[in-house]
Every structure is written in C-alpha cells, then in structure tokens.
Amino acid sequence: MIDLHLIGIGTGNPAHLTRQAEEAMNAADLILLPRKGDATSDLIDLRRAICAAALTRPVRIVEFDLPVRASGGDYLAAVNDWHDAIAATWAALTDRHLPHGGRLALLVWGDPSLYDSTLRIADRLRAGGIALRIHVVPGITSLQALTAAHAITLNTLAAPVVITTGRRLRDAGWPASADSVAVMLDGDCAFATLPAAGIAIWWGAYLGMAQQALIAGALPAVAAEIVAARAALRAEHGWIMDTYLLRRAVEPA
The missing domain is CATH 3.30.950.10 (Tetrapyrrole methylase, C-terminal domain)
Incomplete structure (x- = not known):
C-alpha cells in the first residue's frame, strides 16, 4: 500500500508552507521532485529550497525528468497522453524506491484542487492496479x-x-x-x-x-x-x- 500525500506548497515561497505541509513532508519515506528542463531550472531549485527549509529529518528525495507534453494537434488528447506518461513514470519510481509500500510525497504548486492535474494522474495509478491511499494537504493558491x-x-x-x-x-x-x-x-x-x-x-x-x-x-x-x-x-x-x-x-x- 502506498500512502500518497499531495502537498500544496503555495507559489514557491517556503513561507507559504503550512504546518500540515511540513508535517507531511517530514513523515514521508520518499519525496519525488520533477525536473522540467534547463529553461525552468528555477522550479526544481525552488522545490529543493522548500525541502531544505522544511525537512527536519532525513527523507529520501528522488529527482526525475518530467515527460514532455506534445505540442500542436488535439489539446485534450495531448494532455491525456502526457498524464499517462507521467503516471507511468511515477509508477516506475514507486516500484523502484518503495517496493514494499510506504509514504510518498509530491509537492504541488498552489493547491492540488485548483487547475492542477496531480489528482487525475494519481487516479491513473489506482486504475493501473497500484494500491493507493490519497491524502491532500491544501496550499495557498x-x-x-x-x-x-x-x-x-x-x-x-x-x-x-x-x-x-x-x-x-x-x-x-x-x-x-x-x-x-x-x-x-x-x-x-x-x-x-x-x-x-x-x-x-x-x-x-x-x-x-x-x-x-x-x-x-x-x-x-x-x-x-x-x-x-x-x-x-x-x-x-x-x-x-x-x-x-x-x-x-x-x-x-
């Protein structure tokens, strides 16, 4: 069983973290941080800074390259294909780093409920047969x-x-x-x-x-x-x- 914690982190300012977010990060067995290419290296740097500011105990952090969404063509089809690719990447990382289950955390800009697809991608893991409990930590939008x-x-x-x-x-x-x-x-x-x-x-x-x-x-x-x-x-x-x-x-x- 994977306990997936989707943690709203606000707009990149570590001061936006709630106590609940800090507690969820420190309780995690694994935090996944996506990289989106050199042009957006500031974004992974911000996530690293948030981890450095919030973590008070050793937590395994794994960075990965986020799949790229296809441009052009049918927008919704491209987004769905992209979400499928992200879900497959999460599944592979979870199988590799949490083979016996545990607490997985993902840091979500703003709040997972507002124009963010992390919850929809997590549902793909469930549909793929991964035993998953989802917990949402709200963040500043x-x-x-x-x-x-x-x-x-x-x-x-x-x-x-x-x-x-x-x-x-x-x-x-x-x-x-x-x-x-x-x-x-x-x-x-x-x-x-x-x-x-x-x-x-x-x-x-x-x-x-x-x-x-x-x-x-x-x-x-x-x-x-x-x-x-x-x-x-x-x-x-x-x-x-x-x-x-x-x-x-x-x-x-």
Whole structure:
C-alpha cells in the first residue's frame, strides 16, 4: 500500500508552507521532485529550497525528468497522453524506491484542487492496479497570493466570480453573468482579445517570490504594459507563472 500525500506548497515561497505541509513532508519515506528542463531550472531549485527549509529529518528525495507534453494537434488528447506518461513514470519510481509500500510525497504548486492535474494522474495509478491511499494537504493558491499582493477581494459584494483559463477566455469571451473573472494558465495574454472598455485588471507574476511583479489598472491603459512585461520576464527567467483578475466597471485604486 502506498500512502500518497499531495502537498500544496503555495507559489514557491517556503513561507507559504503550512504546518500540515511540513508535517507531511517530514513523515514521508520518499519525496519525488520533477525536473522540467534547463529553461525552468528555477522550479526544481525552488522545490529543493522548500525541502531544505522544511525537512527536519532525513527523507529520501528522488529527482526525475518530467515527460514532455506534445505540442500542436488535439489539446485534450495531448494532455491525456502526457498524464499517462507521467503516471507511468511515477509508477516506475514507486516500484523502484518503495517496493514494499510506504509514504510518498509530491509537492504541488498552489493547491492540488485548483487547475492542477496531480489528482487525475494519481487516479491513473489506482486504475493501473497500484494500491493507493490519497491524502491532500491544501496550499495557498495563486489567486490567494494575487489578491493578497494587490490587497483586494476576489469578489465584489454578493457577486459571483468565475475562475477560467486563458484558452476559454479567448475562445468564449467574457463568461455570462460574471462580475469578476479570475484567469489562470494564460500563455497568450487572452485579456487583450476582450473589448477593454469598462474592465479593470490586476495582474501578478512570480507571486510570493523575490521576483514578484504586479501591474493593475484600467485594461485599456495597462494591457500593452502587461504584455511587454510578461515577455521580458519570461525571456529573463526562462519561465513564468502568472495570473490575473478582471472586473467590470471598477478601476483599481
């Protein structure tokens, strides 16, 4: 039996770890850390730093190369194939390093429940016949870090919020009946496709990290600034994680 602990680690700042996260990491027999190539070496470095800060006892840490998702073609098919490959990698590592079972920990950016596929990948291990108990340790999400950094609320009074992706925003436009729209996984600045009048934006990249960048304002005034800043930051660091909140008829202070 494998006890799989999916531990939300926030946005990369060790201070985002909860006590529950630290306890789960220290109780693990094995922690798996994915590598995603030289361009994103900062990400594995952040996970290493989190382990160094949180671990108070020796815990085996194994790093592995994360399979690469195919580009082009059918998006959902490519994602499903990618998840299958990741599940197969986890299964092989678990068989090698925990042949008699034990406690396995994976460090998940933000929280495992919000636009993260770790739980779906874990279900593939179960479907493949691995005896698995799944435990989730919640973490600070990028949306919490974003609203905290800008000192704003996620919603206006008694009004709904829609959480969506850049792909959906670009393809379907502003969600019906939404006052505020939180957008994640947007690599193409989908906000630039909206009719900008009457919309405000609060944008943040590398939230909670030393290189945190924030821009807020009326969308017509700051859209080009955000596009340029995002491109420059991605070129400088080799990767970027960002998110933003859009709101109708309200301008940031």
